Amino acid sequence: MANQDKRATSRREFFANLFMGGGLFMAAVTFLRDLWLYLYPDLGRRRYTKYMVAKTRDIPVGKARRLLVGRVPLYVVHLEDGFRVFSGICTHLGCLVKWEDARQRFYCPCHKGIFAPDGSVVGGPPPRPLDEYRVSIENELVFITIEQRQGRWS
């Protein structure tokens, strides 16, 4: 028992420090959490929208057609095994790719990135294939499904 008196902190001090420190710590954590909640933008809910992008008859096999959904350029490509829809934004640094019909390829003028008609990288610096949209065909119409987040200012 005599040893107990020599301890650096008494039990009373230990609990006082525990509650004070714990309280301050929790207050700090709560504050930082709320600060993050305030600062992080409200991205809105995910919504899926279906867009009709082409009639199957209009694009023969081996052809591609460019169109805009909002401000995003898309390419609808008719391959032998069906329709594919690619984003027209180069996966390298965000320039807009161009479909070259004669060479059957997508070409990015910024850094000479080359993509095959199925979106895969054939040459140049792009790190991954072109982004692709989910395609569905109903009644000879080509639809794509786009995921959108409806934020306050978008």
Next chain:
Amino acid sequence: MRAKEWILERFPIDYQKFIEINEKIFIKEPIPYHMKKWFYAMGATPLIIFAFQVLTGILLTFYYIPSPEMAYESVRHITEDVRFGFLIRGIHRWGSNLMVIALFLHMVRVIFTRAYRPPRELNWIIGVLLLLTTLTFAFTGYSLIYNQLSYWATTVGTNFFKAVPWVGDTILNFLRGGENVNPNTLTRFFTIHIGLLPPVMTFLIFLHILVLRLHGVAEIEGREGEGHYPFYPSHFYKVIIATLFLITVMSALSVVLPPGIGEPATPDETPIHIKPEWYFYPVYRILKLLPLSIGIYSLVAGLIVLTFWPFIDEYFKRKMPKVKMHYVFGTLFVGLILILTVWEAMVF
């Protein structure tokens, strides 16, 4: 301890000296004995609120958009959509109100204890400048909401400068960034509110505290030599308690009486009941009672008397040593402001 040595090696200051200076300046700052009473110890309140204003103000700028098309909408967005936005805005709004009250009470206390008596007159003048800066803060900040009331308060408020002789129109055009309140007015007020005034305020606060520390806190007249006690822990904890109390009060007020947003500003229609914020009621009342130029001149005269009051008080002290002029002045100061405020509050 290793961390401390690592830092000291890379940031080579004389640590012992640093500790000594810290002890001398902060921990052992001599606080006169009468400040054990809460009544005398609240001078830091405006500073605490100012700190909250800076914090919440920075947070508000993350969402506020200073353009006539977007200002009102972004305030609405903060108030209604952003998580905790209503609280941040509420604290900022209530903070501005409480800061004016805190300054007023601080001034009244200083007048009645004659804490401005020589050699501390300059600190009183710095204090008056701090009051004016705060009111400019409040006025410019209020205009940023860009609802009907704040828009027209800005129009009316800036119009007063017209009455200034010779340079009135120039000042008016300069403030508004044009002849009428226009998109430029909003950006100007925004820049003044968040860019110009904060450093001015910080500098004045620094001066205020510097002069205070150089002289030491004034003792109560006639009770000198009651002794001092160190800043830490007693007064330090008083400040902490005041801080916690204030954040609690401001949060509670923001929840119970959250600031509204009103109608969006329409420059082609003045609302029927137009009033400034309550802390401008006395000024507003005087300007309603008197013709514009006389009203402005009397306000300027009042401001000059307020600014140089320590010297005027000293003059009276020499001429009439038995009259306590500061009681008369303090009573007038409080009485006039209260009467004019209540009067204006009751009348449309």
